Amino acid sequence: MRKLVPILVGFAVCAGIWEAVRVGLKLPEVVSPSLVSIAGALGDKAGYLFLELLFTIGESLAGFLIGSTLGCFVAFLFILSTFFRQAAYPIALMIKATPLIAMAPVVILWFGSGLLSKVVMSSILCFFPVLVACFDGLRSTNQSVVELLDMYGATKSQIFWKARIPSALPSLFSGLKVALPMALVGAVIGEYLSATRGIGYVIANSSYHLKTPLMYGALFLVSATGLILFLALILMEKKIAFWKDK
Amino acid sequence: MAENSNSESLTVRDLSFSFGKKLKVLTNLSFSLNQEEVLALVGPSGCGKTTIARLIGGFLSPASGEIRINGTSAEKEELKGTVALFSQAPTLLPWRTMEGNIRLPLEFEKVDRSGASIDEAVETVGLMGFEKSYPDQLSGGMKQRAVFARLIVAEHKLVLLDEPFSSLDDFSRQEMGQLFIEIQRSRKFAAVIVTHSIEEAVFLANKVVVLSARPGQVVSEHRISFEGPRTRELLKKQEFFNEVQKIRSLLP
Numbered sequence: 360m361r362k363l364v365p366i367l368v369g370f371a372v373c374a375g376i377w378e379a380v381r382v383g384l385k386l387p388e389v390v391s392p393s394l395v396s397i398a399g400a401l402g403d404k405a406g407y408l409f410l411e412l413l414f415t416i417g418e419s420l421a422g423f424l425i426g427s428t429l430g431c432f433v434a435f436l437f438i439l440s441t442f443f444r445q446a447a448y449p450i451a452l453m454i455k456a457t458p459l460i461a462m463a464p465v466v467i468l469w470f471g472s473g474l475l476s477k478v479v480m481s482s483i484l485c486f487f488p489v490l491v492a493c494f495d496g497l498r499s500t501n502q503s504v505v506e507l508l509d510m511y512g513a514t515k516s517q518i519f520w521k522a523r524i525p526s527a528l529p530s531l532f533s534g535l536k537v538a539l540p541m542a543l544v545g546a547v548i549g550e551y552l553s554a555t556r557g558i559g560y561v562i563a564n565s566s567y568h569l570k571t572p573l574m575y576g577a578l579f580l581v582s583a584t585g586l587i588l589f590l591a592l593i594l595m596e597k598k599i600a601f602w603k604d605k
Numbered sequence: 606m607a608e609n610s611n612s613e614s615l616t617v618r619d620l621s622f623s624f625g626k627k628l629k630v631l632t633n634l635s636f637s638l639n640q641e642e643v644l645a646l647v648g649p650s651g652c653g654k655t656t657i658a659r660l661i662g663g664f665l666s667p668a669s670g671e672i673r674i675n676g677t678s679a680e681k682e683e684l685k686g687t688v689a690l691f692s693q694a695p696t697l698l699p700w701r702t703m704e705g706n707i708r709l710p711l712e713f714e715k716v717d718r719s720g721a722s723i724d725e726a727v728e729t730v731g732l733m734g735f736e737k738s739y740p741d742q743l744s745g746g747m748k749q750r751a752v753f754a755r756l757i758v759a760e761h762k763l764v765l766l767d768e769p770f771s772s773l774d775d776f777s778r779q780e781m782g783q784l785f786i787e788i789q790r791s792r793k794f795a796a797v798i799v800t801h802s803i804e805e806a807v808f809l810a811n812k813v814v815v816l817s818a819r820p821g822q823v824v825s826e827h828r829i830s831f832e833g834p835r836t837r838e839l840l841k842k843q844e845f846f847n848e849v850q851k852i853r854s855l856l857p
């Protein structure tokens with residue numbers, strides 16, 4: 360409860376600044392609607408927004424799972440084969456260096472303007488940070504732990520499962536924490552560019568029709584969702600990778 | 606010299622080792638260790654003590670010479686589980702509870718010993734009640750105790766300790782040494798302890814082997830025998846001082 364106080368104060372101050380700037384500078388309602396009308400828009404369209412948000416969350420989480428799993432899988436391959444790593448790393452870097460916006464038309468061309476293209480964009484964004492973090496974690500296994508298991512007669516695969524994998528978990532989680540917000544970015548940008556569903560589409564559509572309270576409301580929902588997903592991931596991290604890294 | 610390798614747990618004969626072409630670390634090193642006894646290796650820093658321990662543990666291969674364990678020149682694969690090398694800070698898996706760590710060696714053995722008494726080992730080292738704690742929640746001394754409990758469960762025949770307890774303060778260090786000796790006496794394994802403390806060597810060992818500066822060679826060997834058990838009382842006795850002095854005067 361006590362922890363909530365500074366958080367609430369932070370939000371209250373932001374809300375205050377919003378209202379003060381709006382009223383002080385006499386900004387038009389269509390540029391900077393009052394918090395009351397934003398809340399009103401949220402309330403009016405609650406059912407609709409909830410469904411669109413679920414849609415976006417679904418795309419993001421699917422993209423997150425697929426991209427992260429692929430990232431881990433390729434990281435395993437990197438550990439197993441140096442040749443594969445040297446061959447694949449530049450390609451992974453190139454994908455990483457390509458702005459999503461530039462990639463989006465290609466993805467939409469291939470996967471259509473439905474749900475699938477958003478999942479793909481999310482996974483592309485999640486792939487790289489997880490690959491790097493997972494590879495780092497697998498590579499930097501504490502050597503004395505490996506020697507200990509070897510001394511007890513563990514096989515290579517036992518060492519992999521009982522030492523390398525668990526000791527990569529803290530590093531993997533730092534990658535997942537980078538990837539999760541990216542998953543949302545991928546889905547929302549995809550929806551913004553071309554879709555008929557999802558919260559990104561709501562933002563694009565309401566901005567086009569100058570329904571700014573709805574636009575801000577949808578924006579707020581995306582941010583809040585990102586925050587909640589991130590907090591959930593941190594809770595998971597505390598349960599699964601609870602020990603201090605190194 | 607009388608050959609009686611059956612009663613010897615460890616025989617090192619004419620052992621030589623170099624890192625690369627230039628760095629000769631050991632030349633013609635020989636010493637032996639009886640069953641159920643403790644040998645301490647002392648010598649100046651960099652003289653090759655860690656190298657010796659890693660050679661015996663099978664982590665390095667000798668350039669020439671022979672290492673026999675329990676009368677056979679065993680290959681590394683056969684030594685798995687028989688010989689154990691522990692160095693410096695205690696190694697525990699941070700994602701496992703203390704009990705999970707102590708159980709670890711059983712998971713890789715060919716024979717099923719999953720019924721082995723973990724509780725008894727935990728009790729011997731005095732860690733009852735901490736079975737479900739994670740290493741991060743244990744003090745340095747408690748981690749060392751957990752390593753000892755794991756060592757009891759693993760039933761090694763030869764235990765090599767390379768500057769153990771060096772992460773501990775003086776008091777726990779002495780306490781851990783004493784606990785180790787008690788375990789070694791009751792479980793009857795042989796042990797080699799590398800240390801830079803002559804007091805620790807004399808306190809723990811049946812035999813102290815003094816090495817020269819690199820390339821390491823045996824300067825002298827001392828058989829240490831005191832009446833009665835090795836407890837803190839011993840540290841105050843004149844005979845203990847005399848032994849320490851004798852060895853110190855021989856150090857290069």
Ligand SMILES: Nc1ncnc2c1ncn2[C@@H]1O[C@H](COP(=O)(O)OP(=O)(O)O)[C@@H](O)[C@H]1O
Pocket residue numbers: 624628630649650651652653654655656657819
């Ligand atoms: N992996 C290595 N490669 C090259 N030289 C090494 C290596 N390990 C140790 N040495 C050198 O071998 C010598 C003996 O090292 P070590 O056995 O660790 O000595 P001690 O344990 O007695 O302090 C030292 O001069 C050290 O610098």
Ligand SMILES: [Mg+2]
Pocket residue numbers: 654655656767768
């Ligand atoms: Mg050393």
